[in-house]
Structure formats: structure tokens, C-alpha cells
Amino acid sequence: MEKRIYNLSAGPAILPEEVLLDAQKDLYSYKGSGMSVMEMSHRGKIFDGIIKDADADLRKLLNIGDNYSILFLQGGATLQFSMVPLNLMPPKNKANYIVTGSWAKKSVKEAKRVGPVNIAASTESENFVRIPKQSELKLDPDASYVHFTSNNTIYGTQWRNEPEVGNVPLVCDASSDFLHKMLDINKYGLIYAGAQKNIGPSGVTVVIIRKDLLERSSDSLHTYMNYKIHVENDSMYNTPTTFGIYIAGLVFKWLLNMGGLNEMYKRNLEKAKILYDAIDGSGGYYKGTTAIEDRSLMNVTYKLPNEDLEKKFIDEAKKKGFEGLKGHRSVGGIRASIYNAFPKKGVEELVAFMEEFKKNN
Numbered sequence: 001m002e003k004r005i006y007n008l009s010a011g012p013a014i015l016p017e018e019v020l021l022d023a024q025k026d027l028y029s030y031k032g033s034g035m036s037v038m039e040m041s042h043r044g045k046i047f048d049g050i051i052k053d054a055d056a057d058l059r060k061l062l063n064i065g066d067n068y069s070i071l072f073l074q075g076g077a078t079l080q081f082s083m084v085p086l087n088l089m090p091p092k093n094k095a096n097y098i099v100t101g102s103w104a105k106k107s108v109k110e111a112k113r114v115g116p117v118n119i120a121a122s123t124e125s126e127n128f129v130r131i132p133k134q135s136e137l138k139l140d141p142d143a144s145y146v147h148f149t150s151n152n153t154i155y156g157t158q159w160r161n162e163p164e165v166g167n168v169p170l171v172c173d174a175s176s177d178f179l180h181k182m183l184d185i186n187k188y189g190l191i192y193a194g195a196q197k198n199i200g201p202s203g204v205t206v207v208i209i210r211k212d213l214l215e216r217s218s219d220s221l222h223t224y225m226n227y228k229i230h231v232e233n234d235s236m237y238n239t240p241t242t243f244g245i246y247i248a249g250l251v252f253k254w255l256l257n258m259g260g261l262n263e264m265y266k267r268n269l270e271k272a273k274i275l276y277d278a279i280d281g282s283g284g285y286y287k288g289t290t291a292i293e294d295r296s297l298m299n300v301t302y303k304l305p306n307e308d309l310e311k312k313f314i315d316e317a318k319k320k321g322f323e324g325l326k327g328h329r330s331v332g333g334i335r336a337s338i339y340n341a342f343p344k345k346g347v348e349e350l351v352a353f354m355e356e357f358k359k360n361n
């Protein structure tokens, strides 16, 4: 078989090898059906089984009760920046947003088209190097919801715990850390995640919504923008992204077979520790770019002594089979994305390469 690289890209990102091989095996003819999942009707019996399994397995993984609906939509997390305010902002017509990075800013931009936005906190003046403390949040208790971004993909920061928001529904963009650990789903009104970072190919967006919130979705909304319509149609108001849902479903099964999200979290903590220890133990050659207590387990961001060395580091890493280490164009530096599917062995080899590079440069 062809050799695979260590893919440290921020997204679309690495998928579990077991999932790829499984999908490859069934690509030409899905389990004796004589056709690929890509070719079959979304209303047929086989796909119905695939999407129902994906729903059931995700419920198992996160212990999601019947008071929540799961949707598999399109348009990425970006469409959720619009759908969330369009559906949830009325009748109060104001919302709290916590701004911890570029994606959060983009979500605010869309919310402002719908109604007034209260910025409960922002760390933009500090270049988003940290997550605000609970005591810094200026939450309007009368708002329709509080929106936050659990993991800041570009900056490499992550919330350790959800912000405490009282009785106001909590809404989370979990695009870059969804399913990296167990959550108490009952703390959330709505969680959404574009699949291409931690759960599947681009094109699918998972939305988990507490059912009582569906009452807010007005009939006057454009049909595709209305959560209630999607729930009533089991994510099949229009043709869903069938192949993406199938792959996400395989990833859910992969996580269940591993032992679930507590096991996944243990592995993620281990992997991140190996890398951060190497950064902190490099005598200042490698420097983490964020507040230590807010470091992301998914996107590890750091710098070298200068930009020329960073360029050389990325080039040489590439020759050794490490792809996708270049930091986001807006911040520079190095970003190693070590999502669920990235293996511990890959992190160990990256750390060995970093030590070698330091010695030679």
C-alpha cells in the first residue's frame, strides 16, 4: 500500500486510517448492494440505515437524550453563523457573543444583521492569545442566547470548561474540537460543528439542538434556514450530503470501538502533553504563542527564533513527511493540528524532528 504522510493540517484534516480503509472496501459496492453510498437514493432503505446509525451512535457517544435533535446539514459552520441568530434571536432580539478569535468575529458579523449583539468579552486587543475568565464576562441575562467558540483553530486556544451563563441558552461553535472529549450536553442549547476538522469530510455540519428552542424558528424564515423544517424532515428536506454523513458515521463507530470519548480525551491529553513538553523544554528555541492555561489540545501553535528558521523548519518537516505545519496566514508561526485521528506515534516523531532541527539550526 502507498505510504501515508503525517497530516497536521488544520482542516480538512486527517481521518482515522481504519475509517478510510473501511470506506475503501465498500466504495465500489456498499455491502453487496452493487453501488457506492455516493450513488444511492437518500430516501432508500440502505441510506436510511446509515443516517439512523449515525444519529444513534452520536447519541451514544455524547449521551444525548430525546430532548435534543441531531441534524446533518450543509453550508459549513459558516452557515450556522447565520442560522443561529435567524432562528434563536427572536423574540428578545439580542444575543451575547464571547469573542475569542477570527471565527467568533465572523459569527458576530452575521448575528448583527439579525439584531443587537452584546460582546460579553473579547480578547482581540491581546491578539486572542487567551480565553477570558468567567469574571470578565459581561453577560446580559435577558439575551436570547450566549455564543462561544470552544476551540480557536487559528490561535490555538481552547476553553477548559464552558462559560457559566445561568438560564440563558448556551450556543457553541465546536467545529475544531467536537468529540475530542465528553461533554455534559445538558449545559447546551445548541452545538454545531463543521465536520472537516474532527469528524469527517467537509460538506457536513452537525447541529445538536434542544427541542424546546425549535419553537423560536419562525415560519417566515427561508425554508433551508429553518431548524424546525430540518428536524421535521430528519435532515432530508433536501438531498443531504450522503457520503459525508456515511464517513462521519464511520468515525462515530471508530470512537465507540475505542471505548468512547473518555478514552479519546485521555489520548488527546497524552498527545498534546508530548508536544507542549517538547516546546517548553526547548530552552526557548520553540515558544508557545498562547497563555499556558488556555492551550488547545487540538491546534498547537508555536514560533521559532525567526521567520527564516520557521520557513526552513516547514520545508524540512515536509521532506520528512510532516504536512500542514504552516501557521494560519493571519498569525504566522507553526501550527500542528493533532486532532482525534492524529496518532501518538506521529507526535513522537514530530518531537524527535524538532529536537534534531534545533540541534542543527
Ligand SMILES: *Cc1c(COP(=O)(O)O)cnc(C)c1O
Pocket (backbone or CB within 6 Å): 011, 075, 076, 077, 078, 079, 103, 149, 151, 152, 153, 173, 174, 175, 176, 194, 195, 197
Ligand atoms: C473551520 C472553522 C469554521 C468554518 O467552518 P466552515 O465549515 O468552513 O464554514 C468555523 N468555526 C471554527 C471554530 C472553525 O475551526
